[in-house]
Amino acid sequence: MSPSAPAAPPVPATEATPRNLETVGLTKSFGGVHAVDEATVTFRHGKINALIGPNGSGKTTFFNCVTGMIKPDAGTVTYRGREITGKPSHRIARSGIGRSFQLCRIFPRMTVLENMLVAVRSTRLRQLIGGARNAQEIDKARGLLTRVGIDHLENVEAGNLSYGQQKLLELAGVLMGDPETIMLDEPAGGVNPALIGRIGKLVTELNAEGKTFLVVEHNMDMVMSLSHHVIVFDRGRPIAEGTPSDVQADPRVLEAYLGI
Template identity: 75%
Template sequence: MTTTITRGLETTGLAKSFGGVHAVDNATVAFHHGKVNALIGPNGSGKTTFFNCVTGMIKPDAGSVSYRGEDITGRPPHRIARAGIGRSFQLCRVFPRMTVLENLLASVRSPTLPGWLRSARQRGDIERARELLMRVGIDHLEHAEARDLSYGQQKLLELAGVLMTDPETIMLDEPAGGVNPALLDRIANLVRALNAEGKTFLIVEHNMDLVMSLSDHVVVFDRGAPIAEGSPDEVRADPRVLEAYLGS
């Protein structure tokens, strides 16, 4: 019996330099579609630059990015989002003086507030936004301004904003950063539940307890390139990973 492997997010020879620094260096890697993938590595190993190349925030110098077998290299972020990839950022990107509900509507609507609300009422986006706020557990803050939320609550708001576009693959950049243990558990449970519903995840994270408990597949970067990949247990025991983190 032949097993069919669903192609997801893949890069071939991806490279990006800043001056003489090779932030991403000939990175060829395939993430497991339908699974929770983690991308780990020491500080400065190129993880966020890799994210930015994949999602069109910056253009790679060389190599390619493909998603579901389609070349998406160098496309602008909104076109990559339409292809089915959503992402969060290492530092939360919310509109601080807008309400929690308005922040979610902003992720799917036109650039003026009347446009957001008018089209939202027509298309049911307000209802969807409220459902997502309830799902991430901050529906009681619907009318609060985003600047009044804790940092962990802003992370939940950003995740809800990503979900507004219903992406097939969700890329999270350090979701545990600055989050208290209770909210971190909520984020982890959301990832597990969404993955069970068919969402693919690619998570950059330094919290190794979270990575090892949440991930199906782990890729390790060092100096801009993948040096190891496998299950959490395989990666944990790989001497190349230990050397990258601890030094030879």
């Protein structure tokens, strides 16, 4: 190379962790509202990733596009190197991604245990058709209910649980499908502090066992204490990302929240 040649651009630092879920230019509008606007995001595999941002910044729509609940208008979604853009939600679930909903989705007139058995069947076609409740499945459901601390409620109609208990049931239901990546939309929203603590502990433990998390959450104490990597959304796209302390110190984040 001649001495006058421009210096080569710096080689980007090798990522310490592989990529889990990636989107490139993901876009979804509702009429004139650009809910998700050319969002390019990379989540870290094996980590607890948080997605934060003001109300209406497109977090839930982003989750819905990624998990096949709605089809994006443009852009791609790649999971562990395979493109999954626009695939139906059951296919995405089978590829290893489980999710919860901002407004808890359980069947209120079914018992807690029945909800668990329905949860797994919706991700496994064979059981949807066969319908048989095998003992193994019931054991697994009971084990997970014990894990989230609501096993004593297995015969209670799910609609009679507190909202926090319903969130724990939904999380246990997600675990029935053995996802390697778990997307939680506001797991602490509307939940009392004691149960928020339990949910946070479960996320940390499950992550230590190898599960990747993508968590949308407004409870900043929870986000900052739990997450390894935080991505901040504003108006449908990421505006900042980094460790919890990085994003807390980023003036763009404050601007997004204060709307200035």
